[in-house]
Amino acid sequence: MHPDSEDVQKSVRSYMIVFAMLMVFTLVTVGVARLSFAVPVAIAVALIIAAMKGAMVAGVFMHLSHEKRWVYGTLVLTVVFFAALLLLPVITSLDSLATGNPWVR
Amino acid sequence: MDLAATHDTPVHDHAHHEDLPFWRKYIFSLDHKVIGIQYAITGLLFLLFGFFLMMLMRYQLAYPGQPIPLIGNWFGADKAPGGIMLPEFYNQLGAMHGTIMVFLGVVPLAVGGFGNFVMPLQIGAPDMAFPKLNMMSYWVYFVGGVVMLGSFFLPGGAPQSGWTSYPPLAVIAPAGQTAWLFGMVFLITSSLLGSINFIVTIVQLRARGLSYMRLPFFVWAQLVTAFLLLLAFPPLEAAAILQLMDRLAGTSFFLPSGLVVSNQVLTGMTGVAEGASRAGGGNALLWQHLFWFLAHPEVYVLILPAMGIVSEIIANNTRKPLWGYRALVYSVIFLGFMSFIVWAHHMFMTGMGTAISAFFQTTTMIISIPSVVILTALLLSLWGASIRFTTPMLFALAFLPMFGIGGLTGLPLGLAPSDIHLHDTYYVIGHFHYVVAPGTIFALFAGVYYWFPKATGRRMNDLLGKIHFWGSFVCINLVFMPMFIQGLGGMNRRLYDGGMQYAHNAELLHWNVVIGFAAWGLGLFQLPFIVNFFASIKWGALVDRNPWQATTLEWSAPSPPGHGNFVTEPVVYRGPYEYSVPGSSTDFTPQFEPEHA
Amino acid sequence: MNIPYTVEARPDSGLANGKLGIWLFLASEVMLFGALFSTYILLRVGADTWPHGELSVPLGAVNTIILIGSSVTMVMAWASLKMNNWGRHRMFLALTFLLALVFLVNKYFEYEEHLLAGEGPNHNTFLAIYYTLTGLHGLHIVGGMIVMGYFLGPGAGLWRRNPAQFTNRIEYTGLYWHFVDLVWIFLFPVLYLL
Numbered sequence: 001m002h003p004d005s006e007d008v009q010k011s012v013r014s015y016m017i018v019f020a021m022l023m024v025f026t027l028v029t030v031g032v033a034r035l036s037f038a039v040p041v042a043i044a045v046a047l048i049i050a051a052m053k054g055a056m057v058a059g060v061f062m063h064l065s066h067e068k069r070w071v072y073g074t075l076v077l078t079v080v081f082f083a084a085l086l087l088l089p090v091i092t093s094l095d096s097l098a099t100g101n102p103w104v105r
Numbered sequence: 106m107d108l109a110a111t112h113d114t115p116v117h118d119h120a121h122h123e124d125l126p127f128w129r130k131y132i133f134s135l136d137h138k139v140i141g142i143q144y145a146i147t148g149l150l151f152l153l154f155g156f157f158l159m160m161l162m163r164y165q166l167a168y169p170g171q172p173i174p175l176i177g178n179w180f181g182a183d184k185a186p187g188g189i190m191l192p193e194f195y196n197q198l199g200a201m202h203g204t205i206m207v208f209l210g211v212v213p214l215a216v217g218g219f220g221n222f223v224m225p226l227q228i229g230a231p232d233m234a235f236p237k238l239n240m241m242s243y244w245v246y247f248v249g250g251v252v253m254l255g256s257f258f259l260p261g262g263a264p265q266s267g268w269t270s271y272p273p274l275a276v277i278a279p280a281g282q283t284a285w286l287f288g289m290v291f292l293i294t295s296s297l298l299g300s301i302n303f304i305v306t307i308v309q310l311r312a313r314g315l316s317y318m319r320l321p322f323f324v325w326a327q328l329v330t331a332f333l334l335l336l337a338f339p340p341l342e343a344a345a346i347l348q349l350m351d352r353l354a355g356t357s358f359f360l361p362s363g364l365v366v367s368n369q370v371l372t373g374m375t376g377v378a379e380g381a382s383r384a385g386g387g388n389a390l391l392w393q394h395l396f397w398f399l400a401h402p403e404v405y406v407l408i409l410p411a412m413g414i415v416s417e418i419i420a421n422n423t424r425k426p427l428w429g430y431r432a433l434v435y436s437v438i439f440l441g442f443m444s445f446i447v448w449a450h451h452m453f454m455t456g457m458g459t460a461i462s463a464f465f466q467t468t469t470m471i472i473s474i475p476s477v478v479i480l481t482a483l484l485l486s487l488w489g490a491s492i493r494f495t496t497p498m499l500f501a502l503a504f505l506p507m508f509g510i511g512g513l514t515g516l517p518l519g520l521a522p523s524d525i526h527l528h529d530t531y532y533v534i535g536h537f538h539y540v541v542a543p544g545t546i547f548a549l550f551a552g553v554y555y556w557f558p559k560a561t562g563r564r565m566n567d568l569l570g571k572i573h574f575w576g577s578f579v580c581i582n583l584v585f586m587p588m589f590i591q592g593l594g595g596m597n598r599r600l601y602d603g604g605m606q607y608a609h610n611a612e613l614l615h616w617n618v619v620i621g622f623a624a625w626g627l628g629l630f631q632l633p634f635i636v637n638f639f640a641s642i643k644w645g646a647l648v649d650r651n652p653w654q655a656t657t658l659e660w661s662a663p664s665p666p667g668h669g670n671f672v673t674e675p676v677v678y679r680g681p682y683e684y685s686v687p688g689s690s691t692d693f694t695p696q697f698e699p700e701h702a
Numbered sequence: 703m704n705i706p707y708t709v710e711a712r713p714d715s716g717l718a719n720g721k722l723g724i725w726l727f728l729a730s731e732v733m734l735f736g737a738l739f740s741t742y743i744l745l746r747v748g749a750d751t752w753p754h755g756e757l758s759v760p761l762g763a764v765n766t767i768i769l770i771g772s773s774v775t776m777v778m779a780w781a782s783l784k785m786n787n788w789g790r791h792r793m794f795l796a797l798t799f800l801l802a803l804v805f806l807v808n809k810y811f812e813y814e815e816h817l818l819a820g821e822g823p824n825h826n827t828f829l830a831i832y833y834t835l836t837g838l839h840g841l842h843i844v845g846g847m848i849v850m851g852y853f854l855g856p857g858a859g860l861w862r863r864n865p866a867q868f869t870n871r872i873e874y875t876g877l878y879w880h881f882v883d884l885v886w887i888f889l890f891p892v893l894y895l896l
Contacts, residue, residue, distance in 0.1 A: 019770065026770065075732075084445060091461050297727075343735075
């Protein structure tokens with residue numbers, strides 16, 4: 001169900017707020033990158049910020065926060081498979097987790 | 106309650122579709138039934154072509170190095186000089202047989218053909234949710250097929266690195282491989298468009314009263330299949346792009362540093378200087394991960410529609426509801442989910458660590474559970490039934506033990522210790538062919554015999570059908586059963602000379618001759634089917650709406666249905682398999698009939 | 703023949719056909735880019751060394767801001783239609799198109815700088831995945847621009863004939879566009895910063 005004209009007016013305000021926050025986070029991402037963290041920390045920080053930006057784009061611009069079950073459900077499923085696709089291949093290339101040194105190649 | 110008489114004048118509000126020119130009515134049609142038939146006939150033709158490729162291979166395997174009789178000179182000196190098949194040509198036949206059967210034959214027939222034709226009718230919809238997208242997805246598939254077939258004529262011939270296209274070999278293979286990659290991009294696009302259409306149609310266009318738990322199991326199977334196609338294909342599309350970059354743009358996604366081919370170090374396709382930095386080099390296993398991420402769910406795409414078809418036919422010909430409808434639905438959903446996290450069982454020999462190997466072995470064992478539940482439910486559905494041994498039922502019944510053999514023989518492949526001995530042997534070929542050939546393809550034949558009356562208004566000849574069945578059943582087992590013996594004996598797959606170079610194969614070679622004869626027999630027994638199919642379109646016995654006395658919605662439409670399918674809006678009053686309801690005067694109570702007074 | 707729920711939502715799912723369709727398409731796109739991110743991870747983990755600082759961070763940051771801006775103008779293009787303001791809608795849609803164009807122009811300069819220095823996709827694995835990821839992303843931008851161009855041009859007539867359906871289609875275009883922005887939000891730190 002689409003919101004009517006008045007609700008959309010209110011939404012415009014939230015679009016602008018999100019825009020401002022996205023700008024801020026972009027600058028933060030660049031700024032943080034200049035501080036040389038250790039690689040795993042840098043990756044974690046960058047991805048967390050990106051995830052927050054992404055959540056705002058998805059939740060507010062794409063109205064995902066009010067979306068229906070079929071959409072939401074499909075996306076949850078997709079995220080699970082996305083995670084599997086990202087993580088499992090690299091895990092298979094690590095020699096053995098059992099030896100306690102996952103970086104042995 | 107009888108819906109109005111004929112299919113002549115369905116009620117509709119705009120352009121009379123009888124007025125459409127030929128090319129818009131039959132070539133670029135937006136009607137799901139026409140598109141379904143287009144997919145089905147194209148798919149069947151590709152199956153036939155793929156079969157022909159296999160016949161050539163089996164001849165070479167039975168009589169290695171002998172000139173191919175009669176047609177040996179058709180192939181030219183670059184493929185079969187003097188009619189004797191070159192190893193490169195054997196490899197082309199192998200790669201194309203697999204590619205064509207899986208991507209151009211079975212899936213287009215099972216999903217594009219049966220799914221498109223039957224599903225909207227079974228849910229009471231006037232058409233698919235996006236008719237134009239539907240038409241596009243057929244034609245994109247068609248173009249993909251043309252690209253794939255055209256590759257035979259390229260210099261160096263057709264793709265020859267297996268249907269699996271593993272690098273580094275596939276990256277340095279001749280031009281045909283590039284055609285494979287582009288062809289796959291077309292096929293994947295077609296598939297994506299189709300899967301979106303299927304899901305939206307099933308969610309949005311179900312008739313009044315047709316809740317999810319009243320859906321025929323065929324529709325559930327198509328729904329899960331569509332999700333598999335939607336989410337599993339894109340990584341292969343990405344991988345195809347990466348391999349194209351490796352072949353055409355000189356990248357090294359899949360080429361490891363320092364790769365040596367024919368005693369020469371490979372530095373990249375466009376001759377990158379020796380000292381040029383390649384950060385980390387490429388990873389050949391990356392391709393395998395991306396390929397199998399699709400290709401494992403793909404095998405469930407191959408089997409699920411077949412299970413759906415068999416379920417419909419078993420319910421109809423046992424005159425009983427299917428046993429365990431809920432179990433079937435939950436199993437197929439669980440199966441679909443699990444199919445995404447088992448793929449590396451195709452990669453047990455690539456050197457992964459024991460922990461992750463255990464993970465994939467575990468998920469692979471778990472995924473056998475829903476398969477067994479489905480098979481068991483279908484078997485239990487036979488208990489206490491009044492079985493009508495119609496031609497579709499014969500094929501559907503045969504599916505059960507054949508799928509059983511196929512599934513059981515998968516177990517030692519899914520466990521790494523046994524897979525060490527069986528990987529890349531004929532055992533694997535026997536396993537997967539059992540599931541797809543006497544499994545899925547038998548189910549597809551069953552579906553053709555079952556829904557042919559709905560599509561054409563005529564039934565196929567029963568005697569020819571039974572000859573087709575019995576001949577195929579005997580021959581197909583003779584083709585594939587010996588492969589388990591060969592595989593257990595250590596005969597490797599993809600050997601152009603049938604394995605005769607290896608001493609350990611010596612006692613297994615005679616099976617190649619047996620298999621060759623059985624394959625010929627199998628081919629000959631398809632003739633009754635081909636004749637029956639085309640002759641019945643013209644001369645088959647006429648039927649009414651519901652010749653099988655079935656309960657699902659498609660049987661309330663005219664045979665064949667007109668544009669818009671249903672004369673009045675269908676309404677559903679009960680579940681899909683209300684056969685032999687106590688107290689009823691007939692042994693079937695269709696979904697679409699209201700309560701009797 | 704009438705296909706139901708092309709404009710109005712079906713009561714039990716709460717969705718119009720196109721809305722579900724576009725989200726399913728976006729789910730498949732998540733998997734497409736996911737495969738390329740997986741490629742990046744596998745190749746980088748397997749690499750002895752990985753280049754750093756090969757790309758211009760300021761240019762990337764500017765492009766990030768441009769694309770986020772275009773996401774705002776895109777959602778405003780839809781919101782204007784909901785508020786029945788055709789003129790505003792046209793302005794915001796055209797602005798979105800323009801911002802996309804600027805993004806592509808920047809990308810062109812970025813590619814040109816590297817290609818002129820002989821740093822093509824075959825130069826090293828990092829550049830290979832960089833060109834592939836941003837190239838595919840760029841193709842998606844072009845695709846979006848084609849759709850926007852259609853709705854600015856020949857497709858605009860639908861607003862008069864069926865305003866609700868037109869509004870829906872702009873919404874779906876917006877969803878696609880936000881997704882393209884979303885991919886970039888992850889691409890930027892991964893390729894330019896890490």
